[in-house]
Amino acid sequence: MIQRYKKAFLLVFLSLAALSAQAQTAAELETMYTRVFNTYNGPAGYDLSNQNADGTFKNVVYPAAYPSDKTGGPRPHFTEMVEIARAYHTQGPSYKSDEYLDAYCKAWNWWTATNPTDTNWWYRSIGWPNSLIQSFVLMAKDLKEKRPTVYNSLVSFLMFEWTPEKLEEYKQEPDAANTTEVCKYIMATAIVNGDTKTLAEVAEMFYSLIxxxxxxxxxxxxxxxxxxxxxxxxxxxxxxxxxxxxxxxxxxxxxxxxxxxxxxxxxxxxxxxxxxxxxxxxxxxxxxxxxxxxxxxxxxxxxxxxxxxxxxxxxxxxxxxxxxxxxxxxxxxxxxxxxxxxxRGNKMFWRHDYMVHKGTNYYATTRMTSPRTVGNESANGEGLNNFYTGSGPNYVYITGTEIQDIYDDMNWRRLPGVTAPQRPMSVALPTVPIGKGGNSLNPFAGGVSDGRTGAAGFMYNMNKSGEIRLSANKSWFYFPDYIVALGTDIKAVSGLNVPFTTTVNQVKYTNNFYVDNNGQEASLVNGQSLAPVTSNWAHLNNIGYQFINNQKLNFEVQTSGNTQLAWIAFNHGNFPAAEKYAYAIYPNVTKEQLAQKVSSTPFEVVSNTASVQCVVDQNLKVAQAVFFTAGRQNLPGDLGFLETDQPAVIQLRWTNDSLYVAAANPFCETMPVASITVKVKGLYVGEQTTAEPSTQVSTVVVPMPSAIEFQGQSVLVGLRNATVLSSTQEMAEKGTALLVYPSPAVSGTQFIIQNAQAAGRKEPQKVRIYSLAGLKVQETLVKPNQENQLHISTAGLAPGLYVVSCEGRVAKIVVQ
CATH class of the missing domain: 1.50.10.100 (Chondroitin AC/alginate lyase)
Structure with missing residues (x-):
């Protein structure tokens, strides 16, 4: 008997649980339906005289035949259906009117009877359903009740992509943007239809895409x-x-x-x-x-x-x-x-051979490629001029509209930073379907960044029959207020009988183009060109340019289409064999400020060879180098040298007591490495670092990311000057003692320095706290209390042993 009651109770419990789950599901469906409905609804009026007797609309242009050719054909037909649906839900004469309901059904019946098609699969799978779903959501409840045949036809059309076979295909090869677009309208259809199974499948698919x-x-x-x-x-x-x-x-x-x-x-x-x-x-x-x-x-x-x-x-x-x-x-x-x-700062997107730099009110990017990456594609009759977009374009933005201003009329062989043959604009560029054929063939492409500054470089190798066969080593060095661009070993095989140039910039001409023309300032006007020119500088649209290699410059202003284009470039001749270039870009400077930069250059191009390209800013104490091969580069002043055991992109940044080494593998996952060994002048201590006093050389092993997909990411290592470190430790061991308590001190509380100064003095005292590595982690100015005590907070101090210094006296304290 008791067992029977237990079973009965269990059945009741399960039934109640099932009812509760159903109620929750129903409530959630209603909540989601309301949200979807409100997403698409809005007040509207619609003049039904715009609809023809067959269900088409007078203001829509319909193709003469199907399939339409990558145009989406009568997609605006769905826009009219949305407006009818909104009018149907707008208070007034059209509200819930059978006339508007019939007009909606007539429009849909035309579609099903005509069955439009397009040569681009996207319209049937994504474009048309996402246009239709808006009106379907608004009309669904009344259609289901009053026009069930139309309702079922709409559901069938919208669920076309959600077969078991296609669902499995989406799971195995999710297509990011396209898959989310399919899931959007499938989700809305499932919510309206109360289809919890499909809704769960859509949820799983969305989760998998994030x-x-x-x-x-x-x-x-x-x-x-x-x-x-x-x-x-x-x-x-x-x-x-x-x-x-x-x-x-x-x-x-x-x-x-x-x-x-x-x-x-x-x-x-x-x-x-x-x-x-x-x-x-x-x-x-x-x-x-x-x-x-x-x-x-x-x-x-x-x-x-x-x-x-x-x-x-x-x-x-x-x-x-x-x-x-x-x-x-x-x-x-x-x-x-x-x-x-x-x-503000710098970031290297190592998976894409792409560097971004955000300065003070300017923005710059470098887009390299390799066998791992491609530039902008050609597809569906679009992007027909994108061939050189993977060849190292270096866009510099001040207004933000620099590309849009000239997009329709620009010369696509003159993208800034790109080296290319100057064929007539009437000669079509090769297309790059899904990016194919528009990327560099050499796997060396990468960069290093510490978040503030960075450098990027690649071994450019482009081979496209009839257009270009060229190789060059190219690098860009990003500092807070300027960019340095270097190119070397530029070689081309060509029968085109046209010059190869490296474009410095191509922008809209705005009556603001000044150049150094063989030592004399010149102002260019439309229709004018200067070439070849020896020039140290140019100023164009609030950007200053300094030419380190100052020979064979081209300056030009010409009308292209409806746009006047200004162009700056290095001319390498028709058959470049061992050409070079070197220039700096100063965004957002006046002509007068540029003159100051040129007369007192803030950087030094230390090397521009096929082995290494290197730039140093001694004021910032930053050295950046792109090593195309293993090697050693001497640095100016007292900075010593930089050496690497393999190809690498490296940045050194010196501070008062430290050296920060940032390194990256430019071959990324193509040639993964466990570490990069870097040697520098001076004695430093840090993880995986050894210092040799006899040679005054330190060797640091910079570990590269172990996960293959992170190969190419920058790794930053901080080193401490060994002299500073030893003096701090000596201070702790031999200095006159302070009375400090309690020790250990609990992190987040205070400790006390007793008798910090002579009796009767009440001046604030400077208290410094050092880690045992010699790094100053805290400095405060504290006034003694009546008991001649200084109360010092440990907030922010990690557990460990520290050295406290005050008034020439020291003590050790433990924080736990």
């Missing part, structure tokens, strides 16, 4: 937080185009499922936040994306859509909301507001 992609050529978020799409021929930057669609899909899902059992897990939210903070934030400036992020064409809505997605993420009150809000505030300021970049 991850760091580790494989070589996968679409989506990469370990360096850049975004890939169309990676069949190499990793391709695409944040400003496909990336913004990916952001839109993820933000849509998060906003609809927020607070439900299908909400995005915390670890996935963190990845999505970091994509904005460590990726997106670096790719834009003054309300535009860097052109390198645009893929095959410039889209006008990329920035605005990204801002909207960021706002949606902030609305979710995620853990990093404060940082995201700071980014949002910067992104939504007026484009001409003269505010500092929200991020």
């Amino acid at each position: 991850k760091i992609e580790k494989e070589d050529r996968t679409n989506g978020i990469q370990p360096d937080f850049a975004f890939n799409q169309h990676t069949g021929n190499g990793r391709q930057l695409y944040m400003g185009n496909y990336g913004k669609e990916y952001l839109g899909g993820i933000s849509y899902y998060m906003s609809i499922t927020s607070g439900t059992s299908l909400a995005v897990p915390a670890d996935k939210v963190k990845i999505y936040e970091d994509l904005f903070l460590h990726g997106v934030a670096w790719f834009m400036y003054r309300n535009v994306y860097d052109y390198n992020q645009m893929g095959r064409r410039i889209l006008g809505d990329g920035y605005e859509k990204t801002v909207a997605c960021l706002a949606a993420l902030i609305n979710e009150n995620t853990p990093q909301k404060a940082k995201l809000q700071e980014l949002y505030n910067w992104m939504t300021r007026p484009a001409d507001a003269n505010q500092l970049n929200v991020l």
